[in-house]
Amino acid sequence: MTPFEAGTLNRRDSSQGHREGSCPRRHAPQAQAPFLPRLLPARAIALFLVVLTSSIFPALGKCRVPKDVSRNDLPAQAEVLKDDLGRPFPLPATTPTRIVSMAPNITEILFALGLGGNVVGVTRFCDYPPEAVSIAKIGGLVDPNIERIQALAPDLVIAFRGNPLRIVNRLAALKLPVFVLDIGNGLDALYPLIARVGLVTRREKEAEGLAAGLRARQSAVESALGQVREKPRVFVVLRGQGLWTCGGGSYVNDLIARAGAVNIAAAMPKKWVLYSPERILRDDPDAIFILSKSEEDFARGREWLSREVHLDRVRAVVGRRVYMIDENSASRFGPRLVDVLDRMARALHPERFGGKP
Amino acid sequence: MSGKAGRRLLLALLILLAAAGFLLSLLTGPVKTSGADLWNLVRGEATGVQATIFLDLRLSRAILAFLVGASLALSGAILQGYFQNPMADPFVVGVSSGASLGAVLALSLGVNVAVPGFSGQGLMAFASGLGIVSFVYLLSLRKGSFKIETLLLTGIAAGALASALTSFLLFMRSDSFDQAVFWLLGSFQLADWKQVGTVAPYFVICLAASLWLAKDMNLLAMGDETARALGCPVRRVRKAFLVLASLLAALSVSVSGIIGFVGLVVPHWIRLLIGPDHCRLFPYASLAGGTFLLYSDLIARTVLPSELPIGVITAAVGAPFFLYLLHQKR
Numbered sequence: 001m002t003p004f005e006a007g008t009l010n011r012r013d014s015s016q017g018h019r020e021g022s023c024p025r026r027h028a029p030q031a032q033a034p035f036l037p038r039l040l041p042a043r044a045i046a047l048f049l050v051v052l053t054s055s056i057f058p059a060l061g062k063c064r065v066p067k068d069v070s071r072n073d074l075p076a077q078a079e080v081l082k083d084d085l086g087r088p089f090p091l092p093a094t095t096p097t098r099i100v101s102m103a104p105n106i107t108e109i110l111f112a113l114g115l116g117g118n119v120v121g122v123t124r125f126c127d128y129p130p131e132a133v134s135i136a137k138i139g140g141l142v143d144p145n146i147e148r149i150q151a152l153a154p155d156l157v158i159a160f161r162g163n164p165l166r167i168v169n170r171l172a173a174l175k176l177p178v179f180v181l182d183i184g185n186g187l188d189a190l191y192p193l194i195a196r197v198g199l200v201t202r203r204e205k206e207a208e209g210l211a212a213g214l215r216a217r218q219s220a221v222e223s224a225l226g227q228v229r230e231k232p233r234v235f236v237v238l239r240g241q242g243l244w245t246c247g248g249g250s251y252v253n254d255l256i257a258r259a260g261a262v263n264i265a266a267a268m269p270k271k272w273v274l275y276s277p278e279r280i281l282r283d284d285p286d287a288i289f290i291l292s293k294s295e296e297d298f299a300r301g302r303e304w305l306s307r308e309v310h311l312d313r314v315r316a317v318v319g320r321r322v323y324m325i326d327e328n329s330a331s332r333f334g335p336r337l338v339d340v341l342d343r344m345a346r347a348l349h350p351e352r353f354g355g356k357p
Numbered sequence: 358m359s360g361k362a363g364r365r366l367l368l369a370l371l372i373l374l375a376a377a378g379f380l381l382s383l384l385t386g387p388v389k390t391s392g393a394d395l396w397n398l399v400r401g402e403a404t405g406v407q408a409t410i411f412l413d414l415r416l417s418r419a420i421l422a423f424l425v426g427a428s429l430a431l432s433g434a435i436l437q438g439y440f441q442n443p444m445a446d447p448f449v450v451g452v453s454s455g456a457s458l459g460a461v462l463a464l465s466l467g468v469n470v471a472v473p474g475f476s477g478q479g480l481m482a483f484a485s486g487l488g489i490v491s492f493v494y495l496l497s498l499r500k501g502s503f504k505i506e507t508l509l510l511t512g513i514a515a516g517a518l519a520s521a522l523t524s525f526l527l528f529m530r531s532d533s534f535d536q537a538v539f540w541l542l543g544s545f546q547l548a549d550w551k552q553v554g555t556v557a558p559y560f561v562i563c564l565a566a567s568l569w570l571a572k573d574m575n576l577l578a579m580g581d582e583t584a585r586a587l588g589c590p591v592r593r594v595r596k597a598f599l600v601l602a603s604l605l606a607a608l609s610v611s612v613s614g615i616i617g618f619v620g621l622v623v624p625h626w627i628r629l630l631i632g633p634d635h636c637r638l639f640p641y642a643s644l645a646g647g648t649f650l651l652y653s654d655l656i657a658r659t660v661l662p663s664e665l666p667i668g669v670i671t672a673a674v675g676a677p678f679f680l681y682l683l684h685q686k687r
Contacts, residue, residue, distance in 0.1 A: 042568045042636040049565040053558050143663050146546070147414050151388040153406050166539075170547050174413060 084182035096156035103160035105334035186254030228260035259344035382419035423647035430646020432605035433620025446621035447606035451516035455489030483607035542666030618675035
């Protein structure tokens with residue numbers, strides 16, 4: 001029998017009400033003291049709580065609520081930058097020595113600028129360069145741990161798009177110096193990104209050098225390609241659950257275009273898209289890139305495409321033009337994208353790089 | 358344990374557990390801290406970083422978890438009395454899902470009207486939570502009485518619809534993964550004093566109001582007709598309770614996402630222990646709910662290197678215990 005069956009509740013309530021007098025019924029005829037209505041315990045507590053709230057909480061609300069997220073306490077003379085969220089950020093006078101990087105590509109750029117020794121916290125995905133693996137972990141890209149970041153006492157936290165904005169705001173509210181950088185649409189956005197990281201870490205010269213080197217390699221690829229007349233049509237596979245690919249809004253799409261090819265999923269506006277096997281059969285791509293972690297991973301991916309997705313009649317598979325792209329470099333918006341561009345261009349147009357067609 | 362001594366014992370036990378829970382919450386986290394560090398803080402000698410970790414990160418989080426647990430349990434206790442059904446809770450009746458839909462809708466539309474201490478998200482969460490529960494109430498009301506099956510099924514259907522819409526809205530956003538986990542499974546990772554300041558006064562007011570109306574709830578348990586005959590303004594009381602339950606659920610959802618099972622299990626435990634008198638059930642359930650969620654959050658953030666969604670813990674801990682108690686009762 002559950003307590004909800006009216007009989008049970010009725011009996012208990014009335015018996016308790018009369019025996020202890022703690023909870024007599026207000027609406028029942030008052031037998032005992034008609035002119036002195038007793039203040040019932042429950043209601044007394046209720047009144048007490050209301051008084052308590054009105055007196056305590058306004059004060060409590062004021063005492064430890066962090067101030068506005070925008071940083072008002074900027075030093076007067078420091079030059080003030082704006083991060084990619086448009087928030088003011090005072091330019092450090094010297095290179096920060098305790099940097100927390102909240103994304104793998106930022107870690108990579110920091111190391112490329114020679115700041116590896118100044119990085120005190122990275123995400124658990126930061127595995128390039130290999131030295132980064134031994135640095136203290138702050139959690140993941142979408143689940144960085146605020147407490148760990150706080151405990152590292154950083155003098156610069158570089159966040160990237162992909163870090164949840166709510167966590168970034170929480171860090172700023174704790175008065176941590178957070179500088180947020182956004183991803184761009186294509187390879188062209190990589191150079192400003194490197195320059196911004198260089199600026200905020202006061203490594204402007206190194207950043208310029210790094211960018212110049214990368215630009216030179218990019219234009220070497222582009223001049224080798226020259227004017228490509230017949231652009232192969234390409235499909236990119238991200239290894240994982242289902243046929244994920246890169247849509248028109250992704251930087252991988254831009255890389256493919258620069259490598260003298262056309263992404264068959266370019267019409268999809270999103271960055272990452274779940275593609276359907278039917279569409280690939282219809283589009284019949286000339287080449288397929290599989291982003292894979294290793295050679296074995298690539299072999300499994302190729303197997304999977306022909307066995308389970310039934311792409312063995314597609315031109316790319318028939319013509320044996322299925323290529324591996326290193327997933328680690330292609331998935332991070334960092335300096336190694338130029339390597340990816342080079343690899344794509346060489347795979348798609350070997351004749352332009354002195355190889356056999 | 359329905360005697361006076363038993364109740365006192367339960368109260369003492371709950372307070373002790375809650376205090377221990379707060380202490381544990383302060384001392385455990387990804388950054389190692391000792392009792393000595395905490396003692397330094399009490400004496401005002403802690404470093405800035407330690408003070409931030411203890412006060413801004415751990416204490417605010419523990420208090421928020423406690424308040425949300427208390428709100429959910431109180432909301433569940435109200436709804437169970439309201440529908441005279443032990444299966445009712447903010448999640449089952451659809452309030453939580455409705456509130457979450459409202460919050461995500463506000464997020465997507467960029468609604469930014471704010472009432473003192475209540476964000477646009479909180480307001481929308483409250484409105485749609487109240488909307489869903491009224492809708493469920495009207496649909497399951499037949500000739501002035503409820504059919505329990507209709508109520509449960511309507512609630513589940515309405516909740517599923519709201520969850521589907523929430524998922525859709527989240528899918529349309531670019532940062533959907535993190536957001537989806539937060540809104541559909543709950544988390545206290547972003548707890549801060551501002552949220553505590555929002556929830557605390559509303560919770561206290563709701564607790565006060567429900568205590569004020571607790572005897573009317575006892576009367577409602579005898580049936581609306583009987584209650585009316587005894588002088589209870591049934592319609593007004595029912596409206597008030599519906600608003601209270603939705604407000605509590607919406608508050609919780611707007612700061613921590615959907616956390617299931619607290620509102621279902623906790624009032625049930627307490628009712629089995631101290632009996633169905635709502636004058637006592639409401640405060641005891643609030644205290645127990647707060648303590649329960651405090652420990653759940655402690656588990657959620659310590660058991661693995663990265664945090665678990667708290668909804669996983671509440672369901673894993675709550676459901677088996679609920680089944681056990683239910684089985685024993687029979």
